[in-house]
Amino acid sequence: MDRIKIVGGKPLRGSIPISGAKNAALPLLIASLLTEDRLTLKNVPNLADVNLLVRILRNHGVDLAVDGKRPGPATHLGDTIHLTARDIVDTTAPYEMVSRMRASFWVLGPLVARMREARVSLPGGCAIGTRPVDLHLMGLKALGAEIDIDAGYVIARAPKGLHGARIVFPKVSVGATHNVLLAAALAKGETVIENAAREPEIGDVALCLSKMGAKVEGIGTSVLRIQGRDRLEGAVHTVLPDRIETGTFAMAVAATGGDVTLEGARLGDLKTALEILASTGTSIQEAETGVRVYRNGGGIAPVSVETEPFPGFPTDLQAQLMALLTRASGTSVIRETIFENRFMHVQELARLGADIQLHGDTATITGVKTLKGAPVMATDLRASVSLVIAGLAGEGETVINRVYHLDRGFEQLERKLSACGADIERIASG
Numbered sequence: 001m002d003r004i005k006i007v008g009g010k011p012l013r014g015s016i017p018i019s020g021a022k023n024a025a026l027p028l029l030i031a032s033l034l035t036e037d038r039l040t041l042k043n044v045p046n047l048a049d050v051n052l053l054v055r056i057l058r059n060h061g062v063d064l065a066v067d068g069k070r071p072g073p074a075t076h077l078g079d080t081i082h083l084t085a086r087d088i089v090d091t092t093a094p095y096e097m098v099s100r101m102r103a104s105f106w107v108l109g110p111l112v113a114r115m116r117e118a119r120v121s122l123p124g125g126c127a128i129g130t131r132p133v134d135l136h137l138m139g140l141k142a143l144g145a146e147i148d149i150d151a152g153y154v155i156a157r158a159p160k161g162l163h164g165a166r167i168v169f170p171k172v173s174v175g176a177t178h179n180v181l182l183a184a185a186l187a188k189g190e191t192v193i194e195n196a197a198r199e200p201e202i203g204d205v206a207l208c209l210s211k212m213g214a215k216v217e218g219i220g221t222s223v224l225r226i227q228g229r230d231r232l233e234g235a236v237h238t239v240l241p242d243r244i245e246t247g248t249f250a251m252a253v254a255a256t257g258g259d260v261t262l263e264g265a266r267l268g269d270l271k272t273a274l275e276i277l278a279s280t281g282t283s284i285q286e287a288e289t290g291v292r293v294y295r296n297g298g299g300i301a302p303v304s305v306e307t308e309p310f311p312g313f314p315t316d317l318q319a320q321l322m323a324l325l326t327r328a329s330g331t332s333v334i335r336e337t338i339f340e341n342r343f344m345h346v347q348e349l350a351r352l353g354a355d356i357q358l359h360g361d362t363a364t365i366t367g368v369k370t371l372k373g374a375p376v377m378a379t380d381l382r383a384s385v386s387l388v389i390a391g392l393a394g395e396g397e398t399v400i401n402r403v404y405h406l407d408r409g410f411e412q413l414e415r416k417l418s419a420c421g422a423d424i425e426r427i428a429s430g
């Protein structure tokens, strides 16, 4: 298994191109199941999760062509992928594939909408909590699907097709909103989703579905109104920039000091997180080509934060913020309200000398003067990158094991960081 070796203590300077968002690319790729025509997606990041989903879609019968180089240099802007699902040859999404990635479960809605039946394994994904799918099933049932669970598979049937409905989610769920939104685009009549997730990735999918012919109103709000169509058309769509990658590099610059422009980043998609980062003493400016982040001297001020659905502080940046706060001058508090078990990084950060106390959903972080490099283990995607940030800001050598977690969601991480002066390299296994 590959490892990543970091020698810390170097400020980051230069520019980093921000890739297309993993969490938008995945549902956009799935949207290809909704049409017999060609869906062209630009700026698709070259990530393990994307490649796994591509395998799942191929298994359903989606024909796929990729333009551009893979893997490209760190400056490339992502691949263009053409997907055509002329015939769906298999409506089963098998355990071996779906158990490895959360978003693969989102094929359920589109498959039952188009094929009137689907059999999809219960999902996996980062081990950050129990992660039930009751809201997905509630939404699809409201659209007319009959749902059974058998031998670890969800079996959805809608012999007469799906129909529009009013769905009021009792809790905000990104995945359930995606699943129902995708299905509603091929359902008969109007669907209204209330208490929908407002994440920019949902908006990106809604925009693409509008290009494909389904009218979606309320993009960016918690009420989505979708006029379904019997048939959707092909479209060309560019995946929006990854706000979590943006926030991650911003936290890395804050932790090491330096001055980096995050090329292509959109400030508006990350307002809360960047405001919190600014309150730690880091400067953030909208630049012509993206977002500039800099901290030249001065300490890191402590902060108190709760994770929340968008537009609140994202849970996907919680671990990275914690890595930064380990060196704050004072005590910070982070409350994780989205996932009940998203603190796997705490024990690994402690190996580097961090002082973090955990009580239920709350972490209290007392800043230390320095972190010292150590061998650590990546446990999930964002936890892993928090160890990269801590390693870059610490003294000496940090070696991160199990980096396949990082490859799920960060495109060319070492190349992007070393181009800004970081001492970071991948040690290939065997």
Ligand SMILES: CC(=O)N[C@H]1[C@@H](OP(=O)(O)OP(=O)(O)OC[C@H]2O[C@@H](n3ccc(=O)[nH]c3=O)[C@H](O)[C@@H]2O)O[C@H](CO)[C@@H](O)[C@@H]1O
Binding pocket: 023, 026, 102, 103, 129, 130, 131, 132, 133, 134, 135, 136, 137, 171, 172, 173, 174, 175, 176, 197, 309, 315, 316, 338, 339, 340
């Ligand atoms: C591929 C992708 O985009 N993953 C993101 C997505 O995950 P995911 O879509 O899994 O996250 P959700 O928004 O659905 O989960 C939010 C909360 O709702 C709960 N819940 C969810 C569904 C359900 O049917 N029942 C239920 O109780 C979950 O356990 C969790 O406590 O949104 C999360 C929250 O922003 C992010 O951390 C993940 O990076």
Ligand SMILES: C=C(OP(=O)(O)O)C(=O)O
Binding pocket: 023, 101, 102, 103, 124, 125, 126, 127, 316, 381, 382, 409
């Ligand atoms: C938790 C994440 O991914 P997944 O939902 O696929 O586990 C993530 O992207 O941070």
